[in-house]
Amino acid sequence: MDPVRNRVDGGPSGPRPRRRFSRRNIFIYGTLFVVAVYYLLPLYVMIVTSLKGMPEIRLGNIFSPPVEITFEPWVKAWAEACTGLNCDGLSRGFWNSVRITVPSVFLSIAVASVNGYALANWRFRGADIFFTILIFGAFIPYQVMLYPIVIILREIGLYGTLWGLVLVHTIFGMPILTLLFRNYFTSLPEELFKAARVDGAGFWGIYFRIMLPMSLPIFVVAIILQVTGIWNDFLFGVIYTKPDLYPMTVQLNNIVNSVQGVKEYNVNMAATLLTGLVPLVIYFISGKLFVRGIAAGAVKG
Amino acid sequence: MAQYPRPVQLFRNLNAKIAAIPMIVTAVVIFAGGTIWTVVYSFTNSKLLPRVKWVGLDQYERLWSTSRWLISIENLMIYGVCSLIFSLVIGFMLAALLDQKIRFENTFRSIFLFPFALSFIVTGLVWQWILNPDFGVQSVIRELGWESFSFDPLYNPNIVIYGILIAGLWQGTGLIMCLMLAGLRGIDEDVWKAARVDGIPVWKTYLFIIIPMMRPVFITTLVIIASGIVRVYDLVVAQTSGGPGIASEVPAKYVYDKMFLGQNLAQGFAGSTMMLLSVLIVLIPWAYLEFGGKKRV
Numbered sequence: 001m002d003p004v005r006n007r008v009d010g011g012p013s014g015p016r017p018r019r020r021f022s023r024r025n026i027f028i029y030g031t032l033f034v035v036a037v038y039y040l041l042p043l044y045v046m047i048v049t050s051l052k053g054m055p056e057i058r059l060g061n062i063f064s065p066p067v068e069i070t071f072e073p074w075v076k077a078w079a080e081a082c083t084g085l086n087c088d089g090l091s092r093g094f095w096n097s098v099r100i101t102v103p104s105v106f107l108s109i110a111v112a113s114v115n116g117y118a119l120a121n122w123r124f125r126g127a128d129i130f131f132t133i134l135i136f137g138a139f140i141p142y143q144v145m146l147y148p149i150v151i152i153l154r155e156i157g158l159y160g161t162l163w164g165l166v167l168v169h170t171i172f173g174m175p176i177l178t179l180l181f182r183n184y185f186t187s188l189p190e191e192l193f194k195a196a197r198v199d200g201a202g203f204w205g206i207y208f209r210i211m212l213p214m215s216l217p218i219f220v221v222a223i224i225l226q227v228t229g230i231w232n233d234f235l236f237g238v239i240y241t242k243p244d245l246y247p248m249t250v251q252l253n254n255i256v257n258s259v260q261g262v263k264e265y266n267v268n269m270a271a272t273l274l275t276g277l278v279p280l281v282i283y284f285i286s287g288k289l290f291v292r293g294i295a296a297g298a299v300k301g
Numbered sequence: 302m303a304q305y306p307r308p309v310q311l312f313r314n315l316n317a318k319i320a321a322i323p324m325i326v327t328a329v330v331i332f333a334g335g336t337i338w339t340v341v342y343s344f345t346n347s348k349l350l351p352r353v354k355w356v357g358l359d360q361y362e363r364l365w366s367t368s369r370w371l372i373s374i375e376n377l378m379i380y381g382v383c384s385l386i387f388s389l390v391i392g393f394m395l396a397a398l399l400d401q402k403i404r405f406e407n408t409f410r411s412i413f414l415f416p417f418a419l420s421f422i423v424t425g426l427v428w429q430w431i432l433n434p435d436f437g438v439q440s441v442i443r444e445l446g447w448e449s450f451s452f453d454p455l456y457n458p459n460i461v462i463y464g465i466l467i468a469g470l471w472q473g474t475g476l477i478m479c480l481m482l483a484g485l486r487g488i489d490e491d492v493w494k495a496a497r498v499d500g501i502p503v504w505k506t507y508l509f510i511i512i513p514m515m516r517p518v519f520i521t522t523l524v525i526i527a528s529g530i531v532r533v534y535d536l537v538v539a540q541t542s543g544g545p546g547i548a549s550e551v552p553a554k555y556v557y558d559k560m561f562l563g564q565n566l567a568q569g570f571a572g573s574t575m576m577l578l579s580v581l582i583v584l585i586p587w588a589y590l591e592f593g594g595k596k597r598v
Contacts, residue, residue, distance in 0.1 A: 028398055035395065036412045042427040042471065043415075049430065061441040062431065114320045122317030130321070130328045137332030139528045139584050143556045143573035147351070147566065148335035171327050178324060203316030232420030234535040239561060249422045253539050256426050269430060276423040283418035284411070291414065291479055 050074060050270035057265050073264070077271035082261070083243075083254040090271050093251030097231055097278075099162060100247055104169035105226040109219065112174055116181025117207050121193050131178070138175035146239060153240065165240045165247075169230050177222055184218040185211060221293040224286050228279040248275050336577065343570035351566055360571035370572065373550045376462045380551070381530040383466050384473070388526060389519070391470070392477030397507060399478070400485045410482075414475035421472065425539025428468035429455060455541055458548035465540055465549060469533070477522055484518030485511070520587065527583045531576055552576050 045062050050073050052066040060067075079089040086092070119127055149168060150159060158164035188211070196206045212219075237247040246254070252275045256268045283290050346356045364370050395413060399406055416424065431437045434453035442450045454464025488511060496506040512519070534553035537543060543550045552572055560569030 028401055028403060032395075032398055032403070032409050036409060039412050039416065039471065039475075042424075042431060045431055046427055057436065061444060062433075062436050063441060111323045115324045118317040118320040119324075122314055122320075124314045124317055124321075127321060130325050133328035133333055134324055136584070136588075137328065139524070139580055140332065140336060141528075141531050141553070141573060141576040141580055143532075143553055143569075144339045144577045145331060145335040146557075146573075147560055147570070148338045149331065151351075152330075170323075171331055174324065174327050203320070228418055232422075234420065234422050234538070235557075239557075249420050249535075252426070253422050256429075257539070257542060265430060265436070268426065272423050272426045276419045279418040279420070280415065283415055287407075287411070290418070291410075 112177030120185035396481035421535035
């Protein structure tokens with residue numbers, strides 16, 4: 001708004017006066033505050049529990065802050081916690097997850113972005129049929145496709161390997177990512193594409209020199225979406241890999257829900273927190289981009 | 302792009318077709334092919350390995366006479382209906398509160414949404430700990446003096462599914478709130494002005510004007526929640542492993558156990574086919590409304 005014009009028109013200017021402690025405000029902020037506490041409580045309990053010693057946990061309640069802060073549970077969760085016969089802690093699962101997530105994210109985004117580009121700018125006959133099946137596939141329960149994929153992976157010799165799981169993540173990431181990229185590329189001005197074609201650029205030339213540099217934001221959104229999604233996966237990890245290669249979530253569940261031994265709640269919570277740390281850090285750093293990612297994924301998908 | 306008739310040539314636009322091969326293979330072989338394969342093999346009596354020996358609907362008869370499957374379905378119904386209602390209501394109310402031009406909107410939104418970044422495994426384990434009757438909420442309240450207070454959903458077969466529901470809502474409501482907030486922001490400011498001029502109370506404006514206007518957002522959200530509910534698996538595995546007994550089993554877990562642990566493949570296929578069917582019941586009318594309608598316009 002132009003302030004000068006406002007004054008000339010005699011319209012209101014400056015912030016609207018509002019009573020700070022009106023009944024309405026107390027209600028709104030009160031409710032939001034209570035709900036916020038509810039949402040933060042589990043995070044707080046996780047942190048507090050992971051910093052206590054076992055004797056303190058047995059005596060006190062889970063909401064009280066630690067009297068004596070100890071980082072021993074964290075060390076133990078990372079390096080010593082046992083799953084079955086292995087006692088090298090969550091570190092193995094962490095590195096497995098890294099080794100799974102990095103190639104999966106790269107591959108799935110590479111495939112889906114080229115795909116979306118082909119669908120947006122180089123439509124060919126029949127493309128829409130396949131795309132529709134792909135989008136429908138996003139809603140089909142994974143359980144229906146689990147076993148056929150086992151057979152396919154076994155046939156090509158990737159069952160139980162890391163690359164088999166990478167392939168599975170690429171496949172199941174495809175619907176949402178293709179949609180994301182297709183919508184984004186469609187929204188770019190078409191004149192750019194036409195100008196590049198007139199200048200003699202081909203399919204890959206336009207992709208690498210024009211589309212890719214212009215759509216870095218959407219790539220960041222896709223990376224966030226995929227890293228959190230793949231890191232948090234449990235079902236595919238447990239089915240398509242062997243115990244040596246279990247991702248962090250599977251190992252975490254095995255550590256915490258193992259039947260043998262005394263339950264060490266502080267170690268369990270430290271392990272849980274460690275597993276949740278990667279997506280949490282990504283979430284709090286990326287902020288609005290994360291929201292954009294899930295909104296783009298959810299609203300359309 | 303302009304649609305003009307092209308000569309039918311396989312090699313026209315070749316690069317685009319090569320680029321689309323992964324999509325085509327995924328769509329045809331995995332999504333369509335895999336689904337059909339599973340449905341077909343659910344009519345066989347495959348045990349350890351898939352083999353073609355037709356038994357008709359035997360697997361389905363056995364499925365629907367297994368108490369574990371029936372409990373799974375019942376749990377899924379309760380969980381589904383409750384989580385649908387609660388996440389829509391809570392999500393909408395939070396979005397409406399955040400939409401009041403308040404301060405710290407971003408902070409509140411970040412807090413409500415952060416559980417969504419966490420995996421179901423993490424969610425399940427945290428709530429397993431909080432709902433632990435010896436150390437968690439129950440013991441804390443008993444310590445405060447209410448000795449007979451009892452709240453142990455994870456150890457009580459009758460209410461265990463509500464314990465899982467609490468965790469599921471904690472994880473998922475933030476997403477619904479975000480979708481609703483986007484929907485609310487999409488509504489023209491003038492609607493509000495008109496309602497205020499006419500002297501309509503705020504709650505009535507929401508109920509009779511805003512919510513009907515947000516119908517598409519609600520429908521999309523509904524489809525998202527519904528397709529998520531059918532898949533519930535990790536959460537149950539982490540929080541209760543289906544226990545106590547089989548009180549918190551869900552179909553996805555039944556299917557997994559039959560296929561990969563129980564060496565009873567065809568049972569698993571039959572179960573997953575039922576899951577597919579339940580999704581299709583929601584999906585087809587939606588797709589018809591969403592896409593079928595547009596084409597006619």
